[in-house]
Amino acid sequence: MSTPRDNAPYPIGTPGTPWGADEKAAWLARQHLRRSYDAEVVQPLKARLPAAAHLFSYGVLDYARLGLPAYPLLAVRSHDWQPGRPTVLVTGGVHGYETSGVQGALQWIATGLERHARDVNVLVLPCISPWGYETVNRWNPDAIDPNRQFRQDSPAAESALAMACVAAHAGAVDLHVDLHETTDTDNSEFGPAKAARDGKSFDWHAIPDGFYLVGDTERPAPDFQRALIAAVRPVTHIADADEHGCIIGTTLEQPGVINYAKRELGLCGGMTAARFVTTTEVYPDSASATPAQCNAAQVATVVAAIGYLLEHGTASA
Numbered sequence: 001m002s003t004p005r006d007n008a009p010y011p012i013g014t015p016g017t018p019w020g021a022d023e024k025a026a027w028l029a030r031q032h033l034r035r036s037y038d039a040e041v042v043q044p045l046k047a048r049l050p051a052a053a054h055l056f057s058y059g060v061l062d063y064a065r066l067g068l069p070a071y072p073l074l075a076v077r078s079h080d081w082q083p084g085r086p087t088v089l090v091t092g093g094v095h096g097y098e099t100s101g102v103q104g105a106l107q108w109i110a111t112g113l114e115r116h117a118r119d120v121n122v123l124v125l126p127c128i129s130p131w132g133y134e135t136v137n138r139w140n141p142d143a144i145d146p147n148r149q150f151r152q153d154s155p156a157a158e159s160a161l162a163m164a165c166v167a168a169h170a171g172a173v174d175l176h177v178d179l180h181e182t183t184d185t186d187n188s189e190f191g192p193a194k195a196a197r198d199g200k201s202f203d204w205h206a207i208p209d210g211f212y213l214v215g216d217t218e219r220p221a222p223d224f225q226r227a228l229i230a231a232v233r234p235v236t237h238i239a240d241a242d243e244h245g246c247i248i249g250t251t252l253e254q255p256g257v258i259n260y261a262k263r264e265l266g267l268c269g270g271m272t273a274a275r276f277v278t279t280t281e282v283y284p285d286s287a288s289a290t291p292a293q294c295n296a297a298q299v300a301t302v303v304a305a306i307g308y309l310l311e312h313g314t315a316s317a
Contacts, residue, residue, distance in 0.1 A: 010196035018199035024143045027193070028066065031137060037071060037130040041093075041102060045074060045126065048110035052117040054079055058165035061130060061157055063141050071130040075165055076109055078117040086174040086309055087121040089166060090302055094147045094158070094268045096132020097190075098181035100282050100291065104298025105179055112299060116306050123170045128268070129158045138190040143197055150271045163271050173272040175309045177280070179298045180214075182207055182248065184285045205249045209286050210239030211297050212247055214279040215259045216269060222254060224276050224308050229256040231304030236293045239283065276309055 009015050012030075013023045049055050053076045061071040092105035105126035113122055127133055129146055139145055140156055149156035150163060166173070184207055195202035211232050215225050229238055238256040241247055250258040262270030262277065269279045280301050282294045 010192045012193075013196045013199075015196070016199050019143070019197045023197070027143055027197075028141055031135045031141070033134050034136050035134055037127065037134050041106065041127045041130070041133065042072070042074065044106055045076070045109070048106070049076070050110065050114040050117075052079055052114040053077065053109065053122070058125075058169070059161040061161070063131065066141050068131065068141055073128070073130070073161055073165075074126070075169065076113070076122070076124040076126070077169055078113070078120075078122040080117060081121045083171075085119065085121050087123070087170055087172060088116070088306055088309070089170055089173045089176040089272060089274070090122070090124040090126075090179070091128060091162070091176070091268055092125070092179040092298075093127035093129050093133055094162075094178065095138045095145075095180060096127070096129040096134070097136040097138055097185070098179075098183070098282075100181055100284060100294035100298050101179035101280070102127045102133060103291075104282075104295045104302075107295050108299045108302045112303055116303075119310055120175075120306060121170075123166065125162055125165060128162050132158075138186075139193075145194070147268055148266045150268050151266045154266075159266075159268070162268070166271060170272075173274040174276065175305055176269060176272050176274040176277045177302050177305050178267075178269045178278070179280050179301075181282045181284055181294070182212075183283070203249070205246075206242055207285070208239035208242070208247050208283065209288070210237045210256075210283055212239040212256045212258065212281045213301075214269070214281060215253065215257055216262045216277050217259045218261070218263065219275065219277055220253065220259055221276055221278075222257070224305075224312070225257045225278060226254060227308050228278060228301050228304050229254075231300050232297050235300050236282070236289050236297045237286075239281075275313075276305065278305065 146158040
């Protein structure tokens with residue numbers, strides 16, 4: 001679990017003054033490639049694609065204006081798409097640095113999609129932010145958080161292209177599982193960077209040690225969230241609330257579950273009218289969790305969510 005910073009100012013910008021173009025350029029100059037989207041996402045996806053699925057590109061993430069590479073954006077759709085079946089959307093890598101969100105999605109595609117595609121229509125966007133994946137970053141190169149920009153006229157290409165893909169290829173979505181992590185770097189790097197960018201003070205919250213879910217205040221579905229926590233509990237430990245009854249500053253709704261206003265905040269989980277929606281939050285920095293457990297927790301959530309959907313109905317909100 002992370003500990004508070006020493007309140008040292010972020011190395012870019014002037015405290016209390018929002019960043020301009022020069023500060024954003026200075027931030028971008030500090031980012032470097034640390035892993036390969038092609039080697040760790042694209043090639044494994046192609047090698048382990050089940051026969052029941054079709055791999056396609058839904059666009060290109062092109063930051064040539066910043067001297068950066070172009071990335072093919074890939075999605076997986078079940079072949080036997082039936083209008084009468086419920087539709088499941090799985091998204092990963094909205095925040096590229098959240099590794100198990102991407103690798104968990106790839107693992108479920110390889111091991112679970114074929115079985116579930118007999119009962120549901122499936123669309124998976126396993127790595128929405130490939131530049132963020134390669135640079136282990138929360139933001140895109142414009143210093144924008146894609147997971148606050150799932151809204152009309154989005155300034156984040158990652159978010160806009162993902163929304164267009166879902167609208168074109170999924171139709172009405174009944175279940176959306178968005179795969180994320182909460183890491184110690186949220187306090188050591190990304191939180192302070194956001195505060196500096198916005199000219200604000202950093203609002204520190206303890207990072208919870210364990211897995212938790214973020215439901216939607218408009219569609220809380222407490223029984224659904226409870227079933228997912230029960231499915232993950234044998235895989236990895238569930239986060240406890242802090243001394244204030246909160247997880248990352250938000251009041252606990254039930255063990256392991258908080259709710260956010262997903263549409264209002266422009267979150268990925270708010271981009272559809274799905275009846276059931278949840279965001280996973282795995283804690284990869286825990287001394288009690290391995291990378292394999294983190295991936296397995298993501299897979300267990302998707303499996304349990306589909307099971308709950310099939311058992312409890314498919315009417316969209």
